[in-house]
Amino acid sequence: MSSTYGKIFKISTFGESHGRAIGVVVDGCPSGVDFDEILIQNELDRRKPGQSRITTQRKEADSFEVLSGVFEGKTTGTPIALVIFNEDQKSKDYAHIADKFRPSHADYTYSTKYGVRDYRGGGRSSARETAARVAAGALAKMVLNHYGVEIYSYVSQVGAMKLAKSYQDLDLSKIDDNAVRCPDSEMAEKMFNYIDQVRKDGDSIGGVITGVLKNVPAGWGEPVFDKLHAELGKALLSINAVKGFEYGSGFDGVELLGSQHNDAFFTDENGKVKTKTNHSGGIQGGISNGEDIYFRVAFKPVATIMIDQDSVNEAGDAVTVSGKGRHDPCVLPRAVPIVDAMSALVLVDAMLRARVNKL
């Protein structure tokens, strides 16, 4: 188990889906940050269940408590502990799958690795764990606000429904205008209806989230192993259900010639070095170059479905896993704040690490 992320702005998350609480300790947050409780709660609210009929109906207020590290409205440089006590712990819901391995869940691998397993709602492997990430990410955002960094992510694909427009052609202020978190209202409606139909079928569907990081100054990212995009990749791949990550030109870019793909430098009217195109995705040699950073993250369909499935139990006997309880037919809308949070955590750590590059 490694529930610690970050080299300087270091977070340690804890908690199980149906345990007493989930939370996070942030060790390494600079002192002097105006602590904005509302920002944290807003981000938690964007992730919490029960936002619309296309998300799980589990009831959680997801309100948090600050246990340490903040004094008279400012961070003090000491560890900040944030805790969310679980309210809706219907453990009995899970008795029927206590010794069964749910297909494409982590039941089998946790059981093999640890010998014991908290089977209630997936325990530690539940996406409920990400609430702690969102709280920590909101803290990271507070720090990044001082640098003018802006973080956006939105749903750009659900199943085969793919938004044709690039991020430059979208109004990113509209991401939260609909339940899907797609800033194109027309496409958002189609996606909503599709997800709702999948829900009624007791099934689930995947999709893609696009992330955009604006105003990141040149110089963040630590090659050769902790390149900025490598850290983003790791952080985003660590989110439940993620199967792929690409940035800049990504997988499509492999079909271009170098003469098409290279981003020519020029100096703009303010004397700033810029690139004419941005196939690089704002990162060159693993270091931000001042252009927009953009990337795409693939999410598989949620493993929990309301349809009977073949499986085995701890003893290896064939069993049927029956769908039951509450679930998200599509994780994408609620994953948007998680992608934001992980992006913020990567950036704040990169920013702090860049402070020691030069004498």
Add this chain to the structure above:
Amino acid sequence: MSSTYGKIFKISTFGESHGRAIGVVVDGCPSGVDFDEILIQNELDRRKPGQSRITTQRKEADSFEVLSGVFEGKTTGTPIALVIFNEDQKSKDYAHIADKFRPSHADYTYSTKYGVRDYRGGGRSSARETAARVAAGALAKMVLNHYGVEIYSYVSQVGAMKLAKSYQDLDLSKIDDNAVRCPDSEMAEKMFNYIDQVRKDGDSIGGVITGVLKNVPAGWGEPVFDKLHAELGKALLSINAVKGFEYGSGFDGVELLGSQHNDAFFTDENGKVKTKTNHSGGIQGGISNGEDIYFRVAFKPVATIMIDQDSVNEAGDAVTVSGKGRHDPCVLPRAVPIVDAMSALVLVDAMLRARVNKL
């Protein structure tokens, strides 16, 4: 700068393209490993320049020296230092671009981040650095051999030329049978001719490498942040020119329904728990499940081309960057052993970390 990778099997690489030497220190290799110098040299030979007319003609024997950590043919548990002295240091080749930012290279970002920059062949940002990774990766392979783990990677796409067959339908023993390192000889020939044409045009082209990791036992990978696929993603994204990573069903999997995507468990004739399909790509909840691990890695076209390009210099003035010197028109064939190496490094670290999971 962070040139250290791994939590337990920890490597620290060093060296610049045209400096005195490149190398690696491995701190944390277990004692008692039969040290196989030939395996290391073989892997270095697979990566070295000048293998065929579609790779750079730089002359480097890439022979290595062992400075420490091995005694009477076995690793002793102490740090193992491997060094490759640079032979072909034609620094004068680079005088013409000493103060110019080559498009889509790391010249601008290194200059901004560090203030000073070794401009000779890209200095530390050169892919020459990966020779040290390959040496360390060969050491990791020696350890993994004891577990029967097999590591394969091959070129599955060059530009728009995409191998239609999945890895199951290929003979992975044939990867090194041709200069492209595509195990399908027919496709390999087409790719070779295409790369050769791109080379003649002074241009470059990207592609995709597919990786396959066989016989990885269930239980490797450390959620929630150091999930096995997240570590693979980071390690592979840290390779020069990589723009994307996906594993299992990847980006295509987002279009499937949960009922199509889920991998049903069953018990095989030997009492082993297996899955009927493998959309999960051998990893569930960030932990290996015993099935094949497979993934795809996207490489952009090499930034160095033989065609004049617009750019700016350190002073911000508009300049022309002229192609000159030796370069790879397509990095993919030489990147195969690097993908192998990074995969091996991720796996050996995951294996060692898994030793402390249980009481």
Add this chain to the structure above:
Amino acid sequence: MSSTYGKIFKISTFGESHGRAIGVVVDGCPSGVDFDEILIQNELDRRKPGQSRITTQRKEADSFEVLSGVFEGKTTGTPIALVIFNEDQKSKDYAHIADKFRPSHADYTYSTKYGVRDYRGGGRSSARETAARVAAGALAKMVLNHYGVEIYSYVSQVGAMKLAKSYQDLDLSKIDDNAVRCPDSEMAEKMFNYIDQVRKDGDSIGGVITGVLKNVPAGWGEPVFDKLHAELGKALLSINAVKGFEYGSGFDGVELLGSQHNDAFFTDENGKVKTKTNHSGGIQGGISNGEDIYFRVAFKPVATIMIDQDSVNEAGDAVTVSGKGRHDPCVLPRAVPIVDAMSALVLVDAMLRARVNKL
């Protein structure tokens, strides 16, 4: 700030003296440990205030809550969060020193380093923080119990009163028989009376704690930097008020000749390699050799005294700091469980790290 300790059994502590709570997250505890709540509470009780008239009269039950990581009485391998909510938060006690730097406290250095400072009872720099260490250390002890490792520490000196007997001549089962935690009852009584007199004088006094670690198997400790005694030294020096650490022959050993100091090896009746003497203190080359590990830790007199002292305030003006509130005249008796805890944390990490030494 770095409130994280350990490479594998990694703890992150949080909390201020007069904040909402203090606590710890343990990331890396193996699964399958029988979770013994009583052991944790016992250790906390040994550290808690108000045990006798020679300790501070602050009222804290120091009862803890388990927030995660334990299921059906066993650790699951996931992070274990333990929280102690503060009860006795008399912040008003500290208004009079809000902008004053108390002599030999951390007020000035925290203020300089972080710009802001939680002045209530020293905030994060208070020894109250060590309650979280004691909770984590109790968890470490549960793991070590499986290896038969025994951890003892006791007060061997208070001011100039020094116990002449070595640890071999004491009954270590009697450490908790008196309020001083000195296993020699006669000396304990003298120490008690002396501390009580110092208390009445409004003053404070230092002392030495001796630690003894029995049944540590040969092979723990990671040279060349993380030698077992170097880790013990760091861990113990990180406890509030500690000024020195020595192990084995320590500072006195420098006066011996090599021919006197060397520990001759022999093979005992069970075929086990032993040493005739143990000036090495159970550690050779930074690795345990199977003999008893013993060490001494020096604690300065507590900085808080009931006597007026000269100082300056945040503005640099001369001020008087008046003694007020509750304090320990001698930290030693309550520091014993903290020394135990840090020793346990060092050993459990060393034990887990030793699992990856050999192929």
Add this chain to the structure above:
Amino acid sequence: MSSTYGKIFKISTFGESHGRAIGVVVDGCPSGVDFDEILIQNELDRRKPGQSRITTQRKEADSFEVLSGVFEGKTTGTPIALVIFNEDQKSKDYAHIADKFRPSHADYTYSTKYGVRDYRGGGRSSARETAARVAAGALAKMVLNHYGVEIYSYVSQVGAMKLAKSYQDLDLSKIDDNAVRCPDSEMAEKMFNYIDQVRKDGDSIGGVITGVLKNVPAGWGEPVFDKLHAELGKALLSINAVKGFEYGSGFDGVELLGSQHNDAFFTDENGKVKTKTNHSGGIQGGISNGEDIYFRVAFKPVATIMIDQDSVNEAGDAVTVSGKGRHDPCVLPRAVPIVDAMSALVLVDAMLRARVNKL
């Protein structure tokens, strides 16, 4: 094995006493440092064997090569590899103890821990390893020079011969004026003669080194675990033969009352906050307070002596270990530059870490 030290200025050392080379990779040195090869060689010369008749007569020039990370006289921010090839590899000297455990050496513990062991001169456990630390420490000194930090250490005790003067009463510029490295010439002569007599007797003797760190600004050190003195303690305890560490008032301070020990603050003529006394040793709450940092380090007598000793071999049989070869009768004079180096490494890391404390 853990041969990596430092969180930001991270060093990885490698090499065995009689292997091909020893060396170090520094990952995290800031760019823009004027690289001073002479400083490095000077420090290595202070540590090298054969300086006088009271040090070992092994012949090693200890000249180093720079393999990477320096360009046109400046550090580039990339890893700096420094290598010292071993010249005097008289391995045959060690054949007679190949399977014997030398008393109070690390032979037995390495053998137990790793199964295999490079017996030539102690292999990795030899103090020869510290040459790499000295090279890295010299690099750290280059960085600290920009902050005006001064590092001194000297021999203050050999056997029972103890320098009565405190560091304030000594001329620290005279440390290198004699072979003993004691700045008091009269005492130095006595120590020299004593060590020489011990040498003639084929025996060895221990001693104490006092360290003084001047001009360290307030604010360095990372509580609660990486307190500045805790890092110093660990770093110094990791040096071969060290048995104890104390700073400020140390072990003697435990006998003082709080009213005697506390350091009163005052504001000096320049408006700087100072303390009237310095029992704190320049560190309060684990953070430097701007006063001199001073400490003492205890070294045991060298384990290698020219006198026959009882021991056992790998098979457990009783054997005699006969003294042979070249050795230091007292490690102190050559340990002075090592104490300097470790102090510098601790300080440079603390300096860089302090850069991220505040927003």
